[in-house]
Every structure is written in C-alpha cells, then in structure tokens.
Amino acid sequence: MTNILYLIADLAGSLVAIESSQVESIVHLPDVVPVPNCDPSVAGIFALRSRVLTLIDTQFHITGVQKIAPKGALAVVTEIAGHQYGLLVDKVHDVVPMTIEHAESKIRPPAVWNPYVEQIATHGGELVMILNTEALVSGQTALAA
Amino acid sequence: MDDLIEDFIAETRETLEALTSQLVEWERRPHDRALLDSVFRFVHTVKGSCGFLSLPRLLRLSHAAEDVLSAARDGKVEVSADLVTAVLAVIDRIAVLTEALDTGVSVYDDDEALTDAVRKHLRGKAEDLVTGSVEETAEALASEDSQLRGKSRTVRVSLNLLDNLMSGVSDMVLARNEVSRQLRKVGSNADLDISFARLSSSVAELRDAVGMMRMQHIDKLFSALPRLVRDISIELGKEIELRIDGSEVEVDREMVEALRDPLTHILRNAADHGIESADERRAAGKDPAGHIHISARQSGNQIVIEIVDDGRGINVDKLGGRAIAANVTTVGEWQKMSLRSQLNMIFTPGLSTADSVTSISGRGVGMDVVRNNLQAIGGTIELENHEGHGLKITLRLPLTLSIIAGLSVRAGSQIFGIARSSVVEMVSTSNPNVKFEELGGRKIVNIRNKRYPVKSLEDILGIAKGAHIPGDSRTLIVMRPAVGTTFVLEVAAVIDNEELVVKPGAPLVMGNGLFAGTSLPDNGRPLLLLDASGLGAAMGLSATDREDREIDSTADVESKSNGPSALLFIASDGRKQAIRLSAIERMEDIDVAQIQYVGGRTRVSADGGLYDLWEYESAPDDGLVKVLKLSDGDSACYLAVGDVMDIFSITGDIVPSAHPEQHEGVVYAFGEPVELLNMFAFFETSDRRRRNRGSEALCFIDCSEDAQWERTILAPLLTASGYAVSFDERDQSHAAIILHRDVAKAREQANDPRTLHLRDSNHSLSEPIASIYRYDGAGLISAIEEKLAGRV
Structure with missing residues (x-):
C-alpha cells in the first residue's frame, strides 16, 4: 500500500492520473507549430520560455482521431528520456494522494487503453487510470502492440 | 597537460576534504570495512592519475598505501593502529604534495621513510621507531599545510547547473527581444533607450561569457589518446609514435563528448590496419616505428582535425574486391567510379579491408559509424589516400554545436529553418535563367544551364500550398547536403537570415528523418530545422554522392565560361x-x-x-x-x-x-x-593599420627618457599608421627606421640609410642636412614608406 501524490485529469472523457513527481508544470498552450509528415500522435511543437517542447495529442492514442489543440488548451509538461513533452489533457482537477489497491487489478479498461495504463486506483469512490507517460511518447508502435 | 594537473589538484583536494572526517573515523574504528574501502578508493584514484600525469613521488606514496590497504581488504594484514597511522601519514603527505603542485613550493623528500613505514606492515613487523618519526613528520607537515595551501582558481560546477544557467540566459535574451519590440511600439524615450541599451549590452556580455563556459580545450579529448595508442601498440607488438598538435584549440563541451568515439575509432584503425609491422616497414624502407600525427586547428568557423599516419594507406583494389564481393557495387560500376568515390566506399557499412578481425578493429563497423557520428554533429570527413605511404583523414566540424547560421523559409503557411551551410544559391522562379523541365514525371529545373531535380517543400512535407496568387514568384534554393546529390528546393519565400540556436528534437519528431532539430528564434515561435540530406532522401534521390562530384566539376567549367x-x-x-x-x-x-x-x-x-x-x-x-x-x-x-x-x-x-x-x-x-x-x-x-601589420616595420625613436613630444605625439602617429615603435636602444640595431630630433646626432648618423631627421621649424634653412618638419605627418609617413621601399 503506497500513498503517492497524483495529478487527476480528464482525458478522452475518462478520469486519469499522472504521478506528480513526473509533472513539471501545467501550462496553457501558446501557439502550437504543427510538425508535418510526422507520427500522428504529435500535435506539434510549442515554446515554453526558451525551451521547445513536443506536444502529444494524448487523446489520439485512445480515440484514433487527431484533434487540433486550440490556443490556451491545457498540457501537462513532463520530461521523458531527456526530452520535454507537453501532454494534452481536457481538464485538470487536482493533485491528491491516492492509495493504489492491487486488488483492483482484475478490473481493466478497454484494450485501447491497455498500453498506457499502469494501474487502477480509486479516488473519492471513482476509478482512476494511472497513466504510463513513457508509453504515450513512444509513438504509434504502442498503439499497434 | 597543465589543465589536467589543475583538474587533478582540484579533484584530489575535493576528495581529501570529503575524506577528512572519514579518516578520523577510520582511526577510531580501523576495522570498519566501508571506511577502509573509501580510503582505498582514494589512494587508488590518486595512483591512477599520478601514473598518467607522471608525478613519481605521488605515485610511489599512493602505490605503497594501496598495496597495504589492498592486503588489509583481503584480510592478509591486520589493521592495527600503527598501520592506520602510517597510512594517514602517507595521505597527509599526498595532500601536502598536491598543494605544493599548485603553489610550486618544494617539499622535503623523505617519502621513503613513509612508504617504508607502510610497507613494513606487509611484512608483518611494524617498527615503533619508524612510525614514531613518521608521526612527528606528519604533524610538522600538517602545521605547514595551512601555509602551503594555495588559492583555488577553479570551481567544479555540475553540468546541470551550467545547463540551467545557459537556458536562463537564453530566456533572458528572448525577454530582452520582447521588451525591445514593446519599446519600439511605445515610441522613443531617450532615458529609457539608454537604460535599455545598457541592459542589452550586459545581457549580450553575459551570453558571451556563458558561451565561453561551454568551451573546453580539445586537450580534454586528446589527453586520453597517448594511453590508447600505447595500449594498442603493446597489444599488437608495433612501435607507434604519436604526436599531438593544437591541444589548445577550444571546442564546445558537447563536441568533446561527441568526438570521443569517432576519434578513438580512427586512431584504432590507423594503429591496427594503417601501420604495418616493424618488419614490413623495414622492407618498405620506412622507419620501423610507425608515426601518427594528430593536429587540431580553428579555421574560420570550423574546427579542423587531421589524423595522419605513415602506414600502408587504403588498398583501393582490395576495397573494390570486397565491395563487389559484398554486392555493394558491380565490377562495371566500380571501374567507372572516380578514385574519390572508390575511396569513399570505405564508409559503406560492413566493409573492411582488414584480412583478419582483431580485438581492436576490422569488424567493418568502423568508418560508417564514424561518418554517421560526425554528420550528427554537422561535421564532415575527408580521406586523402597515399597507397603504401599513409592515410590522411580530415575532420571538419562546426565551431559550436548549438548555433548555426540559418535561413528561415516559408512553405504553405509555416516557417522552417535551413542551415546556410547546405545552401548553394537562391533564385526566384521568375528569373529568366530558370526553366522547368520534366523527366519521366520527375520535375527538373534548369538554372543557368545546370539541371537539378526539384520539388516543393510543401509536397515533401505534405502540407497545403496555400492560395497561389498568379504572377507571384516563388524561390528556388539550390541545396548541397553533406551527403547525397545536389537538388533544388522550392519554397514560397525566404524570410530571413539569422543565427539559430539548435535544440534537439524529441525522437518522435526526428523520426521521419526530415528534421535536424528545433529552434526558437527571437519572435518566440518555435521553428523546425530541415535536414538537407533527409529532404534529398525524401525526394527519392540516392544518398551516395558517387557521380555528383564529377558533375559538379564539369558544371563549374561551364559556369566559368558563362x-x-x-x-x-x-x-x-x-x-x-x-x-x-x-x-x-x-x-x-x-x-x-x-x-x-x-x-x-x-x-x-x-x-x-x-x-x-x-x-x-x-x-x-x-x-x-x-x-x-x-x-x-x-x-x-x-x-x-x-x-x-x-x-x-x-x-x-x-x-x-x-x-x-x-x-x-x-x-x-x-x-x-x-x-x-x-x-x-x-x-x-x-583600415590602413590592418594592411600594414604584416610588414612589422620597427621604428626606433632615438630620444631622451623624458622626451614628451616623441612619446605622446610621434609614437601614436606611427602606431596608428601600422608601424611598431620602440624607445629601447637595444632595438636600434634591427630597427627598419630610426627617427630623431637631435642635430648633433644627425651628423653622426648621416651615413645610416635608415635615419630620418625631424626638425622643429617649418623652414629647412637652418638645418645642415635633409630633414622633415615634425608636424608634417603625411610627409613623415611617406618618407618612411620611401625608405622602406628603398631598403627592400
């Protein structure tokens, strides 16, 4: 039984959580520059102060439909393998401590979520999927798997 | 080497500081394994570094301590209080000697007493007498220690902190640009402008300083090479002499890391395949010892590293045989290739001319990796082969990894960056010298009778072209990538010419091979940098540059006749x-x-x-x-x-x-x-001064110590005209021109053709010999020039 802080957010209509130690900040997007001829899960690149970050169209992994990120949309900034990414989310709720109950592991979300969900937890009586951020930035291969 | 010693001093000092408390602890609990280990690690590290830096005294001391501690770790020697004392005495002496290295003070050499005291324990009989005296010396030295300690001139900073500082400064530059834009909008206010200019210049200075912090002597890279060559030569039983020049050239810190592997590869190849065995060399009439010469120099905005060996060079025929056997090329193709293209086959993955695979090289995973590594950092590699006499490899690298001269271009509604180094020229589609042709469906453009494959950037990237306004011209960019054929890229417009700070892109973005990275120009909108080779590949052009060079050379002749x-x-x-x-x-x-x-x-x-x-x-x-x-x-x-x-x-x-x-x-x-x-x-x-600097003509001014006119009026005039000025009599003998105002001396030296006499009055009548009015600046300079011309 562990008690770690998680960021709770909405993604593709579902409640998800990202471990807060992986979250650098949450930003409202400035202009996003599209990256042509690239993996469809990449929504573009954007500037955060002097850094250039890659924006991941997170919901594409789930819905398979690309969505254009409007200016001001919310992105969770995280660093994975030395590169910085913004993960698009619909809405950010709160940062809360959660207890992961391994007993819940027999309940799984639909297969499309599987590559990206590490564990299931409960928050305020609701089920929450804890996201594997690394899988989100590894491109389409994860979808195929 | 000085740098290495400085590093060594800093490192030893640092570990010693960290070790101090543990040493005290160790004295109290000599049997504690963890403490014993950390003391052992320290002397072991010192021993390693000293051997490399050839510091024999430190080497002997640390070696003795290491032996005993190693035995203690294996349980062969009992860790007694005496042993601890003896080892501590040695460590204290290491500290004193390290400080002495820095301050240059000499330290009395009774190291033997210390090492003997330590080694006694190995033989299992400690002598109280010796350890006693050691203890005393150690105390005496410890009191000296505080006086000997020199001032530290360097600080070790973590790379993360340095990177944070750098990105902080880039943030600041962007913020400054933003403020500058705002100011321009608001309108002018003299006071504000002055303050802003001051802010601006200090930001610029700060950025330069941070840029310097990234620079490192290439020695950091080269210093490991002698050891490498020594190890290889022992393993192969060859005698190889390595000479290194240009260690003082400064390169970007990241470049040092990026170059390490390629350089090691090249050197291994040279030692293993290049240099023949001593017998073979003798038979070929060469010095039995092989020579490898590495040199680095800065040339413009490039760093050039040359690796020259006097071995057997590349056997081109053999290479051809291997290439044909490996189905990389056919006999017909091989025969038609230029020598250079044949030589470049060495970069084909999996090809090697080595007869046998050794532990060092010859597995055919060398040169292609080397070239790829170099290209990744924007460098090129060139070979100059002298079969039987050696091989010269020239590496050309950009000065910094992070800043390139770039062009921003527009395609559709988006802006992209291109490295200017790959751009040959730009022409407008409305130029009468430009004709579009077609070959089997591929678009070809003919620019001043040279034909290139052409494709629009929008088509390559698969983005919308945007509304085309009839009569509106687009721009053609002739691109010559580091690898591959020259081609033409059609873009909507070229926007600007700017210095771009290159930032690596995430693997997802770089995955398609079209982009070389990202950049954030002053307007704060990120930019994708295009990769010239990748664009060529996306156009379906061959990635090898076999016939390309020859086409170019004929094209050059053509353009000359034009x-x-x-x-x-x-x-x-x-x-x-x-x-x-x-x-x-x-x-x-x-x-x-x-x-x-x-x-x-x-x-x-x-x-x-x-x-x-x-x-x-x-x-x-x-x-x-x-x-x-x-x-x-x-x-x-x-x-x-x-x-x-x-x-x-x-x-x-x-x-x-x-x-x-x-x-x-x-x-x-x-x-x-x-x-x-x-x-x-x-x-x-x-700038007349710059032109004359080469001549280095020395003017000796013959005057008294306190001659004010000569020193405050004449000397600056001459310096400004590009002449070196001296008042030192020792320079008189080799000076090109001698100037003086003293009439008495004028008669003595009238025969010296180098002498020019200056007079005080505008009229020459009262003077007995030829002279120039001292305020006739132009006359004086022309007289000097005449004298110099006459002399030469």
Whole structure:
C-alpha cells in the first residue's frame, strides 16, 4: 500500500492520473507549430520560455482521431528520456494522494487503453487510470502492440 | 597537460576534504570495512592519475598505501593502529604534495621513510621507531599545510547547473527581444533607450561569457589518446609514435563528448590496419616505428582535425574486391567510379579491408559509424589516400554545436529553418535563367544551364500550398547536403537570415528523418530545422554522392565560361546597381542601433567587431537596414542597399565608366545597362593599420627618457599608421627606421640609410642636412614608406 501524490485529469472523457513527481508544470498552450509528415500522435511543437517542447495529442492514442489543440488548451509538461513533452489533457482537477489497491487489478479498461495504463486506483469512490507517460511518447508502435 | 594537473589538484583536494572526517573515523574504528574501502578508493584514484600525469613521488606514496590497504581488504594484514597511522601519514603527505603542485613550493623528500613505514606492515613487523618519526613528520607537515595551501582558481560546477544557467540566459535574451519590440511600439524615450541599451549590452556580455563556459580545450579529448595508442601498440607488438598538435584549440563541451568515439575509432584503425609491422616497414624502407600525427586547428568557423599516419594507406583494389564481393557495387560500376568515390566506399557499412578481425578493429563497423557520428554533429570527413605511404583523414566540424547560421523559409503557411551551410544559391522562379523541365514525371529545373531535380517543400512535407496568387514568384534554393546529390528546393519565400540556436528534437519528431532539430528564434515561435540530406532522401534521390562530384566539376567549367556572376540590387539612392557576387559574404538586416558615426565614418558594430558601412543614407521606419556584407578575404565591410533583386552572369564586355573609382564599368543585366560597383574603394580606405601589420616595420625613436613630444605625439602617429615603435636602444640595431630630433646626432648618423631627421621649424634653412618638419605627418609617413621601399 503506497500513498503517492497524483495529478487527476480528464482525458478522452475518462478520469486519469499522472504521478506528480513526473509533472513539471501545467501550462496553457501558446501557439502550437504543427510538425508535418510526422507520427500522428504529435500535435506539434510549442515554446515554453526558451525551451521547445513536443506536444502529444494524448487523446489520439485512445480515440484514433487527431484533434487540433486550440490556443490556451491545457498540457501537462513532463520530461521523458531527456526530452520535454507537453501532454494534452481536457481538464485538470487536482493533485491528491491516492492509495493504489492491487486488488483492483482484475478490473481493466478497454484494450485501447491497455498500453498506457499502469494501474487502477480509486479516488473519492471513482476509478482512476494511472497513466504510463513513457508509453504515450513512444509513438504509434504502442498503439499497434 | 597543465589543465589536467589543475583538474587533478582540484579533484584530489575535493576528495581529501570529503575524506577528512572519514579518516578520523577510520582511526577510531580501523576495522570498519566501508571506511577502509573509501580510503582505498582514494589512494587508488590518486595512483591512477599520478601514473598518467607522471608525478613519481605521488605515485610511489599512493602505490605503497594501496598495496597495504589492498592486503588489509583481503584480510592478509591486520589493521592495527600503527598501520592506520602510517597510512594517514602517507595521505597527509599526498595532500601536502598536491598543494605544493599548485603553489610550486618544494617539499622535503623523505617519502621513503613513509612508504617504508607502510610497507613494513606487509611484512608483518611494524617498527615503533619508524612510525614514531613518521608521526612527528606528519604533524610538522600538517602545521605547514595551512601555509602551503594555495588559492583555488577553479570551481567544479555540475553540468546541470551550467545547463540551467545557459537556458536562463537564453530566456533572458528572448525577454530582452520582447521588451525591445514593446519599446519600439511605445515610441522613443531617450532615458529609457539608454537604460535599455545598457541592459542589452550586459545581457549580450553575459551570453558571451556563458558561451565561453561551454568551451573546453580539445586537450580534454586528446589527453586520453597517448594511453590508447600505447595500449594498442603493446597489444599488437608495433612501435607507434604519436604526436599531438593544437591541444589548445577550444571546442564546445558537447563536441568533446561527441568526438570521443569517432576519434578513438580512427586512431584504432590507423594503429591496427594503417601501420604495418616493424618488419614490413623495414622492407618498405620506412622507419620501423610507425608515426601518427594528430593536429587540431580553428579555421574560420570550423574546427579542423587531421589524423595522419605513415602506414600502408587504403588498398583501393582490395576495397573494390570486397565491395563487389559484398554486392555493394558491380565490377562495371566500380571501374567507372572516380578514385574519390572508390575511396569513399570505405564508409559503406560492413566493409573492411582488414584480412583478419582483431580485438581492436576490422569488424567493418568502423568508418560508417564514424561518418554517421560526425554528420550528427554537422561535421564532415575527408580521406586523402597515399597507397603504401599513409592515410590522411580530415575532420571538419562546426565551431559550436548549438548555433548555426540559418535561413528561415516559408512553405504553405509555416516557417522552417535551413542551415546556410547546405545552401548553394537562391533564385526566384521568375528569373529568366530558370526553366522547368520534366523527366519521366520527375520535375527538373534548369538554372543557368545546370539541371537539378526539384520539388516543393510543401509536397515533401505534405502540407497545403496555400492560395497561389498568379504572377507571384516563388524561390528556388539550390541545396548541397553533406551527403547525397545536389537538388533544388522550392519554397514560397525566404524570410530571413539569422543565427539559430539548435535544440534537439524529441525522437518522435526526428523520426521521419526530415528534421535536424528545433529552434526558437527571437519572435518566440518555435521553428523546425530541415535536414538537407533527409529532404534529398525524401525526394527519392540516392544518398551516395558517387557521380555528383564529377558533375559538379564539369558544371563549374561551364559556369566559368558563362562569365562571373553579379548581384543586381537597388542602391540606397533608388537606382539599380550591380556588384560582383564573389565579394558578397552574405546579406543581412541590421538594426539601426548597430550603426554609429564614429571615427569620421559610418560604422556597424556586429559580431564583436566594427566594420565600415557604405552608402548609408537614412534610417528606415522599421529600424532595419538591408546590407550586404562584403569581404576581400581579410577584412570585411558593409554596403547598405535598398533591396536585392537577382543574380545574373556578366556576359559580354564591360563598358568603361566615366568614374572608374566608383564603377568598374557598365554591364548588361536582364537587358538593361547597370553600373557595376567598384569595390576597390571600400577596402582601399578600410583600415590602413590592418594592411600594414604584416610588414612589422620597427621604428626606433632615438630620444631622451623624458622626451614628451616623441612619446605622446610621434609614437601614436606611427602606431596608428601600422608601424611598431620602440624607445629601447637595444632595438636600434634591427630597427627598419630610426627617427630623431637631435642635430648633433644627425651628423653622426648621416651615413645610416635608415635615419630620418625631424626638425622643429617649418623652414629647412637652418638645418645642415635633409630633414622633415615634425608636424608634417603625411610627409613623415611617406618618407618612411620611401625608405622602406628603398631598403627592400
């Protein structure tokens, strides 16, 4: 039984959580520059102060439909393998401590979520999927798997 | 080497500091394994570094301590209080000697007593007498320690902190640019402008300083090589001498890391395959010992590293055999290849001319990896093969990894960056020299009778072209990537010419091979940098440059017969003029704030230097002045222009001008006569001092110690004219010119042809010999020049 802080957010209509130690900040997007001829899960690149970050169209992994990120949309900034990414989310709720109950592991979300969900937890009586951020930035291969 | 010693001192000092508390602890609990281990690690590290830096005293001391501690770790020796004391004495001495290295103070050498005391324990019989004396010495030295300790001149900083600082400074530069834009909007306020200018310049200084922090002597890279070669030569039983030059060249910190593997590879190859065995060398009439020479130098904005060996070189026929056997090429193709292309086959993955695989090299996973690594950091590799006599490998690298000269171009509605190094030229599609053709469905463009494959950037990237306005011209960019064929990229427009800070892109973005990274220009909107080789590959062009070079060389001949190229532009006064293309280094927009009228001339401060600016009339509204940077190879200057139109080749005669000092003549550009600017005047008046520096003529001024006129008026005049000035009598013998004002001496030295006599009055009557009025500056300089000319 562990008690770690998680960021709770909405993604593709579902409640998800990202471990807060992986979250650098949450930003409202400035202009996003599209990256042509690239993996469809990449929504573009954007500037955060002097850094250039890659924006991941997170919901594409789930819905398979690309969505254009409007200016001001919310992105969770995280660093994975030395590169910085913004993960698009619909809405950010709160940062809360959660207890992961391994007993819940027999309940799984639909297969499309599987590559990206590490564990299931409960928050305020609701089920929450804890996201594997690394899988989100590894491109389409994860979808195929 | 000095740097290494400095590092060694800093490191030892640091570990010693950290170790102090553990040493005390160890004394109390000598059997604690963890403490024993950390003491052992310390002496072991010191031993390793000392052997490398050839510090024999430290080596002997640390070696003795290591032996005993190693035995203690294995349980062969009992850790007694005496042993601890003896080891501590040795460590104290190491500390004293390390400080002495820094301060240069000599330390009395009774190391043997210390090492003996330590080694006694190995033989299992400690002698109280010796340890006693050691203890005393140690105490005495410890008291000296505080006096000997020199001031530390370096600080070790974590790379993360340095990176944070760098990104902080880039943030600051962006913020400054934003403020500058806001200020321009608000309108001018003198006080605010001055404060902002001050802020601006300190930000620029800070950025430069941080840039310097990234620089490191290439010695950091080279210092490990002698050891490498030594190990290889022992393993292979060859005698190899390594010579290293240019260790003081500074390169970007990241470059050192990026170069390590390629250089190691090359050196291994040279030692293993290049250098023959001593017998073979003798038979070939060579020095039995092989030679490898590595040199580094900075050339313009490039670092050039050459690795030369005097081994057998590459056996091209054998390479061909291997290439054909490996189905990389066919016999027919091989025979048609130029020597250079044949040689470049060595970069094909999996090819090696080595007969056997050794532990060092010959697995065929060498040169292709080397080339890929170099290209990843924007470098190139060239081979110069002398079969039987050796191989010369030249590596060319950009000065920094992070800043490139770039062009921003527009495709569809998006802006992209291109490294200027891969751009050959740019032409407008409306240029009459441009014709579009087709070959089996592939678009070909014919620019001044040279044909290239062409594709629009929008088509390559698969983005919408945007509304095409009829009659609107697009721009063609002739690109020559580091690998692959020259091709033409069609873009909607070229926006700007700027320095781009390259940031690596995430693997997802780089995955398609079209992009070289990302960048954040001043406007704060991120930019994707295009990879020239990747674009070529996306156009379906072959990635090898086999026949490319030959095509180029014939094309060059063609363009020569076409006459030199010139640039047509609209001058500041609104008239069309032309200038020879070869003199133009680049075109840029400079800020009005960079332009000042100082020293009797309009000048531009740019890139840390001050350059003349010609034909500058008035500040335009947007605060940006279009200029051409001209260069005669040595010095540079700027020419303000209204707008740049096109490139054309000068055909036919150049009609003489009535003002030859302003115009070389009149030429026809697109059927219209225009004046061809004479650039001679721009450079002729540019900085007399710089031109004369080469001559190094020394003027000796013969005068008394307190002669004020000579020192405050004459000497500066001569220095400003490019002559070295000396008041030292020892220089008199080898001075080119001797100047003096003393009439008495004038008679003595009248026979010395180097002498020039200066007189106080404007009239020469009272003087007995030829002289020059001392305030006749022009006369004096011309007299010196005449004398120098006569002498030579």
